[in-house]
Amino acid sequence: MSFINSQITDNNELKLDVSTLKELPRKFFIRQTEIVAKELIGKLFVRFIDKDTLLAAEIIETEAYLPENDPACHASLKKTKRNAPMFELGGILYVYFIYGNHFCVNIVTEIENKGAAVLLRSAKPILGINFMQKNRGKKEVELLCKGPGNFAKAFAIDKLSNFDVLNKSQFYVLEYNNYQDNEIFQTQRVGISDAKELPLRFYLKGSKYISKK
DNA sequence: TATACGATGCACT
DNA sequence: GTGCATCGTATAG
DSSP states (O other): OTTOOOOOOOTTSOOOOGGGSOBOOGGGTSSOHHHHHHHTTTOEEEEEEETTEEEEEEEEEEEEEOSSSOTTSTTSSOOOTTTGGGGSOSSBEEEEEETTTEEEEEEEOSSTTSOOEEEEEEEEEEEOHHHHHHHHTOOOHHHHTBSHHHHHHHTTOOGGGTTOBTTSSSEEEEOOOOOOGGGEEEEOOSSOSSSTTSOOEEEETTOTTSSOO
16 A cells, blocks of 8 residues: 555554555455455455545455355346446455445455455454544444444445445555464354355454454 | 345344 | 344346
């Protein structure tokens, strides 16, 4: 994240100069979706809104939605207007609206025309906490990015961010923490009716920021 | 056009 | 633990 020199801090957040952190190369996302979902844990998701507003959160929980044999994946039947971003080259955002209330943020994976993505389910707020608190109408830092709908709301993400290219828009994903394999839990996905049994949800073991047990 | 429903969150019991 | 608001999207007619 070369051109952003952030010294911005709110009251209760760590000092972090994100200009020292390395952007994930696009090829990181152009791999098997399960691997991307797992390796995204511990990375820093960043939105640069303007020179006074920088949001960042450590990704704590993700889910993989696979290009094949995954009936829970929005792209499992065919390409539609909604799921079109999932068929682009990996490394862009797929944002959709759900339950009449919420937006969910995904990072598209794999090569073009696969139809796969990783849902960002929860994160640990690092920078821009005041802004997130305002967006969410909640104070508790622990709850700001907890759950996919809340994560989107904290970052003020809606359909306008659909198709945004990571590291070439307001959105960045940066190297941050690296965890060992045995620190990442892999379980069944949340809130779906099809393919419930597939263990495609990943989260940081013991974190208080995960969306649910 | 009409209808059914969902990768949720929150209020309430 | 259970119930449900709310509306864009997919799909059928």
